[in-house]
Amino acid sequence: MSRQILGELEAVLAIANRGSFRAAALELGLSTTALSNLIGKLERQLGVRLFNRTTRSVSLTDAGRTFVEQVSPALRDIQDAMAAVRSQQDTPSGTLRINAFATAAREVFAPLVLAFLQRYPQVHIDLVTEGRIVDIVAEGFDLGIRTADLVPSDMIAVPLGAPRSFALVATPAYLEEHGSPGAPPDLLAHQCIRVRLPNGALYRWHFEKDGNALLIDVEGPITLDEASLARMAVLDGIGIGFFMEANVRDDIAAGRLERVLQDWTPPTSPLCLYYPGRKNPSAAFRAFVNMARELGKAATRRDLFPAEQ
Template sequence: MSRQGLVELEAVLAIATRGSFRAAALELGLSTTALSNLIGKVERQLGVRLFNRTTRSVSLTDAGRTFVAQVTPALRDIQDAMAAVRSQQDTPSGTLRINAFATGAREILVPLVIAFLRRHPQVHVDLVTEGRIVDIVAEGFDLGIRTADLVPSDMIAIPLGAPRSFVAVATPAYLAANGRPRVPPDLLGHQCIRIRLPNGAPYRWHFEKDGNPVQIEVGGPITLDEATLARIAVLDGIGIGFFMEADVREDIAAGRLERVLGDWMPPTAPLCLYYPGRKNPSAAFRAFIEMGRALGRAATRAE
């Protein structure tokens, strides 16, 4: 069969069903001559006649009946699959694969992902979190979430909110017992929750004030690579922790944790939803992008 095999198969089945070249041609939107030529091409490729035709009637040959019986279920499956895919252009459905680092995923899980799922229950979101920078196209993801400064230049980026900031925090009890650091080097005299990067290296805490950046490699009793574990350790009074502000915002508001060195914490790049330009995106993809844009607009208005 040629590359136009689907059209050719549909032509064979239309004639077999209608029992007439004329009726089948009307159904397919072809001229009778064009349909006759198409069937002749199929028969030459197969090396057998599929139809017995006279000026007044058309009927399947034995080979034609065998061919139609075997092809019909497969063609129906193909047509059903194509219809299902086309339906995704109208009604959001199917799976969206999203790659994000864990902190970003925590920030957008409720206001974007869960809100989207509630609005579009036929969509499944596969959210993968990891610290390394991922080529979302090469690894089969539809979308990525990273800070604006880490989005590849060939991607379309949608800011999801205002610039973010880091925060150093400790419990009121720890600060009462050990004092409050006033400048970043004071951290060297404190118990701190050390952070391990995805490549295994220790993370240096970053500070800046009046254009003067400072990096401190803190010391402390424990090294962790996951912010939720670090939060538990800080809340238990082990020492001072370093987080994205969103991860401990509720703890600060409730008085469980207190900020330190707040005047040394400049804003960082905002979180972005990003994706490659694509033709014919699914309805689910379009709907998620639109909700991302709406979230970004709402965050901008709230500033």
């Protein structure tokens, strides 16, 4: 049944119940003229008049009374079925499409995405990672994950944790052989893993200390555009790599890699989940946003009160 036919049936019942085109129009959110035209169209399609109309009153014709008696139970069944479907929105289900930088996706994959799927197994998540910045609305995504400074101003943003930082790392063996750089310009004498951005440009390593910013165009034996490959190269002793700290945190903790120039890599913008405002979000959408808020609050608390952990 099309929405148009359903609207026509609801209109007939509203007029029959109210006994007035004007009162029915107010109930349905239509103008009296629009409602009158709607009923006139239905009567022409049926080939009979459903209502006797005068300037003072409205009443059902015999055909209209028969029509209402037969349609009312069926329409109630349809409305009950629609209400039952809407009630299922109390249980998150369906698909959520999310766009994110690969590094951002790796950081939130276990604590947010996988944790969400464990909690809401009826939801399917379609996660797309790419380096370019996309218009999530135009490209059909429900949500995006980016650093706070890259979230469009017309979007609603949910911080996912404390500020992040970059990390320069190398193997202990490499540093023992080549020495540790004492300042960013010293990197020009080292082998470095070069990084290519999604737009094809080579990334110049960014440093900052005491309000002084430096950009270093490093040199090295290999150029890569994927962080996991760069990590493999660094772990193999090829040279020094430049990463988001979260990508090499476990390697640092295990002693496989050592940080250098840490005082030149201050915190950067935190990650944010972002989305456009919407009137009727699905239960799955609401649940994911709420879980993201929980994650952000927990991460902020850990940063403020590390002794509690």
